[in-house]
Amino acid sequence: QVQLVESGGGLVQTGGSLRLACTASGRTFTGDHMGWFRQAPGKEREFVASISPSGVSTYYADSVKGRFTVSRDNVKDTMYLQMSDLNSEDTAVYFCTADSTFSGVLIGAGEYWGQGTQVTVSS
Numbered sequence: 001q002v003q004l005v006e007s008g009g010g011l012v013q014t015g016g017s018l019r020l021a022c023t024a025s026g027r028t029f030t031g032d033h034m035g036w037f038r039q040a041p042g043k044e045r046e047f048v049a050s051i052s053p054s055g056v057s058t059y060y061a062d063s064v065k066g067r068f069t070v071s072r073d074n075v076k077d078t079m080y081l082q083m084s085d086l087n088s089e090d091t092a093v094y095f096c097t098a099d100s101t102f103s104g105v106l107i108g109a110g111e112y113w114g115q116g117t118q119v120t121v122s123s
Contacts, residue, residue: 002026002112004096009117012086016121020081022096022114029098029112030074035105036081038092038119045095049081050105059106063089086121093118
C-alpha cells in the first residue's frame, strides 16, 4: 500500500519552532515533486511549500517565506518542513503531497496525499 505519513505536529507557543516530516512507504517518491499544504478550521486547503525531486528547487507561499524551510532526504524517502517564528495563523492541519509534476503539487492536484498532522500555535 502506497502511503505518505506526516509526523511532528503538536502544540507550540507563538514564536516557537516545529519540524514536520513526511515519510513514504509502499513506493519510492525520490523522482516526484513533493509539497506541503495546510488547512485551518473553516478555511480552504492552501499551498505552503514545494520541493523538486533533487531538492535543489523550492517554492514557498508568501505567508511562510523566510520562516519555513522545505527539504528532503531521498535516502530516507522523507520530506521535512522546518517551521520557525510560528504564529496563530499557522495553526492548521498540515498535509504532504507528491506528484510527478510541479504543477500538480502547486495546484493541490497531487496524486498522493498524507492524512495530515495538526499544528496548533498558542499565544
